[in-house]
Amino acid sequence: MLRNRYVRVVMLSRILQQLGIWIRNFAILLYVTDLTHNDSRYVSLISVVEYAPILVFSFIGGTFADRWRPKLTMVWCDLLSAISVGLVLAALSQSSWYVLLAGTFVSACISQFSQPSAMKLYKNHVPGEMLQSVMALSQSLVAVFMVLGPMAGAFIFQQYGIVTSLVITGILFGGSSLVLILLPKDLEQSSSGTVSNFKEEMKAGLRYMWSNRSLRVLSWTFAVVGLAAGLTQPLALFVVTEKLGLHKEFLQWPLMANGAAMLVGGGVVMTLTNKVRPQTLLAAGLVISALTTALIGASTIIAFSMMLMVINGLFYPCIQIGIQTLIIKNTEAAYIGRVGGAITPVFSGMMVMGMFVSGYFKETTSLLTVYMTSGILLLLGTIILIPLWHNRPEVSLEAGVR
Structure with a gap:
């Protein structure tokens, strides 16, 4: 399974993504609870910011993923996520902590365009008999970070603070974008019979x-x-x-x-x-x-x-x-x-x-x-x-x- 170049590259990208997401999310959670004295309303607001893009943009992102080239889409999505983290860092010292929520929202929206593109790559380049193994490997990665993610995020925030946590997050997102460049060039998509609207x-x-x-x-x-x-x-x-x-x-x-x-x-x-x-x-x-x-x-x-x-x-x-x-x-x-x-x-x-x-x-x-x-x-x-x-x-x- 890992001999397949698409599986190998996408999984490495997902490792960097997941680590970045957990470090960012836990740092924001701990930072906000410190500032608001454990106010449950603001803690729940963090969850809303993380889930709302799935409800609002998932189908829109999936439609664009079917129109766009998957490799290019994924590279740009991770790059834009890294840039959004940089903008949040630049604005954090001048603005309220609400800018952290805005950055999380933007990154979560972008991921709704990237994830369907990965599924499209698997469909196009992974043999049918291997798909279940690939899905199992993806699920295993999620499980790994459910165990390690909170530990890593909490440790980095407690030792180095919110700024370092966000810097590391931006580096990981940027690294994921660079890894995805290793994918073969996207196949030319036939335009015959496609709906342009x-x-x-x-x-x-x-x-x-x-x-x-x-x-x-x-x-x-x-x-x-x-x-x-x-x-x-x-x-x-x-x-x-x-x-x-x-x-x-x-x-x-x-x-x-x-x-x-x-x-x-x-x-x-x-x-x-x-x-x-x-x-x-x-x-x-x-x-x-x-x-x-x-x-x-x-x-x-x-x-x-x-x-x-x-x-x-x-x-x-x-x-x-x-x-x-x-x-x-x-x-x-x-x-x-x-x-x-x-x-x-x-x-x-x-x-x-x-x-x-x-x-x-x-x-x-x-x-x-x-x-x-x-x-x-x-x-x-x-x-x-x-x-x-x-x-x-x-x-x-x-x-x-x-």
């Missing part, structure tokens, strides 16, 4: 997605999974304090255990890439996550709860890798950006909706009820997936591979 291309993408049964099923599955995740994500702290009777500082340990388990799970999936279909991976991940989620909401035993969080982390990559592999295998190369840009906000939007109502839901019912509801939603996602069990990919696995 941006609005029409967006409509064509939505029509394509709606006409593709597999993508419709995956969209509904993604929506249900997003809502389930959103319901429980803000309440992990209350599992620690209310169910386990521990101090809030203990939360870091189950989170790190969960992240480490995700890393192991992603590695296991890579070894199973030619033995297990993505539908099976996704269904297994949903069923196990449903059971562990419900049990986490009920458990009052520390060791049992930790074990459940580890199991949950082990199978979570099955969900992400299964969905991403199915999207690529069931989408033509010309529509990869738009399909990814349409499905991603479905997950993010439903997750934000779940996060918005989870606190009220808990206060009016109970923590157990919220976690049980999340588990039921995940089982519902498995049921929605049934039409895909006997489906073959709706496009050739080798379509577009160069």
Whole structure:
């Protein structure tokens, strides 16, 4: 898999990106909490700034990714992210800390153009039988930085401060842009039969997605999974304090255990890439996550709860890798950006909706009820997936591979 030049270069770029993002995000989080004396309103504003671009720009970025050359798009996106960090640094000494949020927002918007381009490169240049392994490797990178990212970000900020953290972030984004230059030159895109009007291309993408049964099923599955995740994500702290009777500082340990388990799970999936279909991976991940989620909401035993969080982390990559592999295998190369840009906000939007109502839901019912509801939603996602069990990919696995 790593013999493929596209996989090797994009993964190295992603390592630099992820490290830069975690250092920036944690530095901003700690800096803002210091300035605002742990005001939860401003902390939540940071999350809004990070998630809003996904909802607003994901489909637009995906449409442009289908029009533009992927290598050039990715190089410029990372370069612009580095420049935005430099502008934030220049303005920080003269302006309010709100400029940090503006810089984060701009960088998050830019990433909505870069990510679909990477998917397009995989579709065009990675053989179909390798796609699941590539998705597993991508998920493993995310898991690695879920464990190491907070540690690196907190250490650099606490030792050197916000300015050094942002300088390092800018260097990492710039380094990612330079790494991407190593990709082969973009293929010339045929203009025959393409729609030149941006609005029409967006409509064509939505029509394509709606006409593709597999993508419709995956969209509904993604929506249900997003809502389930959103319901429980803000309440992990209350599992620690209310169910386990521990101090809030203990939360870091189950989170790190969960992240480490995700890393192991992603590695296991890579070894199973030619033995297990993505539908099976996704269904297994949903069923196990449903059971562990419900049990986490009920458990009052520390060791049992930790074990459940580890199991949950082990199978979570099955969900992400299964969905991403199915999207690529069931989408033509010309529509990869738009399909990814349409499905991603479905997950993010439903997750934000779940996060918005989870606190009220808990206060009016109970923590157990919220976690049980999340588990039921995940089982519902498995049921929605049934039409895909006997489906073959709706496009050739080798379509577009160069």
